[in-house]
Amino acid sequence: MTAAAATTEPATTTATTTATAEQCSGSSSTTQLWSSNRSRSRATSAASSSWLHEPIFLRPYVAILTVVGLNPISTDMSNVRACCSYVQALMVLCVLLLGYVLRYMCGYRGDRGFTSYRDIHPTKNGSDVCGAASAATVSNTIGELLFGYVVPSVLNLLSFVSAVLVCKVIEHEQLQNLIERVFLLSAKPKRLCRMLWLYLGVALTLFVLLFGYACCVVIMQPAQIIKVAWLAEVLRDWELSMRIALLCTILLQDLVEIIVLSSYYIECYLLRVHLETLSHKLLMHSIDSLDWMREILEFRKLLERLNQHVSVPVCFLIVMNLSYAFAGLIYLFKDFDFHYCALKLVLLNIANVMLWLFLGLLPFFIAGSVTRVCQNAQANGHQIRVRPFVYHNTSAEDLNSTLLFASSLDMSAKLFRMPIQSNYLCFAILVVTIVVLTLGMCLNLSALGKF
Template identity: 85%
Template sequence: MFRHNAESSFCFINRLNGNGNLNDELQQQGEHEPTSAILDYCKRKFLRPYVAILSLVGLNPISTDMSNVRACCSYVQALMVFFALLLGYVLRYICGYRGDRGFNSYRDIHPATANSTDGGGGAFSPNTIGELLFGYVVPSGLNLLGFVSAVLVCKVIDHEQLQNLIERVFLMSAKPKRLCRMLWLFLGLALTLLLLLFAYACCVVIMQPEKIIKIAWLAELLRNWELCLRVALLCTVLLQDMVEIIILSSYYIECYLLRVHLESLSHKLLMHSIDSLDWMREVLEFRKLLERLNQHVAIPVCFLIVMNLSYAFAGLVYLFKDFDFHYCALKLVLLNIANVMLWLFLGLLPFFVASSVTRVCQNAQANGHQIRVRPFVYHNTSAEDLNSTLMFASSLDMSAKLFRMPIQTNYLCFAILVISIVILTLGMCLNLTALGKI
């Protein structure tokens, strides 16, 4: 399937790795098999580390060459992560910990008084039905649905399409080493976001007074297990954040690979290093991979987007309206502001990534017009072939989708404008006294 790329791939192999490992492999395998060397480099430097990271939360895909024992262990691992997530949701409710504001009780903002009945300086307040439903059940359900749908995509629906995408991009790209560097860059940014989310949880748990159990009768029963509950809460919060970050990072990486793949195809067509008929075939294969991204890979991301943006907007309302700044420390205010910014960033970033893929797809539609005005590149090509390529490129209607809607940069900028105006309006209309009086 990829043999037609062998001659074009051989030109940049000697430059890869500074004439290092991959060039030595070519000498061992013979100069007539550069495609095999590229695929081997892809598996060692990109595919295997990527799958290993997915396997941390049981999201590694099931391949046809995987043994039955390994496949069974993979399903068992995903099941264990599933039950660990359920345990984490129960601990969140028991301790009154919410993703949009930390601990839900007012003990985290009111000072301790001599008349306090608990160690935290405030009374236990029971949850209402609305708070239980929208504060714990719905966000936890969205997080769990995101994980379950990601497991179904990776283990049931995928059928090695991820490996197919990665191998195609490596064979088409003129800079495979850059693809590996970008992989580690994405993973480094993902690790940074994970550490920031976990740092917020650690700070809030440490700053919370002695008792963190919100249910009164359970607090008396587990009075001697406070430290264990804190550690268990932090561990489950870390697992939930890790699941989310890995799912989102996988979506970002696949969007980047699709963008690089289509850009490489467009560049080869404009340079006339690929036949127009082969270019059409490759674009049709790209369309299949894009449909997989829109119809399957984007589903868990959509669940997480709803959860993240809900956390962000609920945290904003809490900051502007419900948060009593007269009784809280400035560091707690700053922590909640940072928490809102993190959730807002995680909620909006998938739209920016999807819009970059849509932009490349729109640029590919102009390829037919561009080759028509290149007389020195396509001077030996018949007008009939040029017109066929022009009609095919102009008929392309491809875009990255979230929530079954095409994501475009102009609509995204308008949404960001609306969000900014809403935030400014809340700040103007509500009495924000975080910095005190002058």
């Protein structure tokens, strides 16, 4: 009886242990199933949120591009709409050409406003000299005509034409694909959408500042606005119409420039977020290393498209903006011989120079930020190699292949076919700052008045 009980007791214990183990395994499998369902629901909610926020930005952004005829031609667009898009771009081109002619006729330059301000001199009786100007027409030299009007107009025109070719001929749906890809991979699509709208808000602010300077200069011009001798008498009765026409063409030119620059900034930001997301997924082991390599190769194609095509119109604008900025600086230090009563003109020209300098240097900073993220991606292989708790189940061969692939990456944002890096950019800004300070110390800045 005791032996039977002893024999039965181990069997009962074994059965109890087996049942407990089954219950534990069942609970662990339930936990795993619950966690997998939870992660799957998170992925589904993130994907649905991405699909929710992506059209909120994409559709208005394409509408903004359509204003100046830079909307991309998609494959599902009808022939009538595509033809209308090309016609709209042609109309914008004609208005830009008219604006260049009006700039020359009125003597308006981007670096200093109206050239007739050089004829304003103080009078001996102490009267208001800011409202007095020479009514005589200004005769331009060949050099001033070429470098003051023709070359900047050609740079602005080439920027618009190259932007049209990039948007309508070279690439059709690359921008839409980039936005969709970034929104799908992003873990915070709502924050991404807000940042993109912030970029557009900054672009709108720059546009208002550019056009505000032009409005102030045109309104403050007291003399006859037409400076071409054989047209001054003919168009004397059309003074108000010529001012309005000049402002409208300047408005379109500034709008085209800001849209081209903001498009480059937005694409650089999307690429930067895309690469940062891929790096984070690799470090957290939420993406397979082979899939990460494929995504990096796709990213290289997008970056190459940015360097080869999207940056071309931006390069033309950089040359024009920096030329305006440096010419305005020399004009302030050398030719701007006003007294204290014209201080408002001095402040306007200083603000104009700073704005052109900011627009000329900002693309370098944006491209430098993309290059920095690309350089950080090269260290991803080393980082996963020393993370034992995340990649403890990964074979050493896979880790070594990922390390070699990441170390061999040579990616950078380029402008003028040159890689842009932050250290060289800071050195260039240091040189420019020293040159400006030297000009201020050595030259007599009489525009600030006498004390």
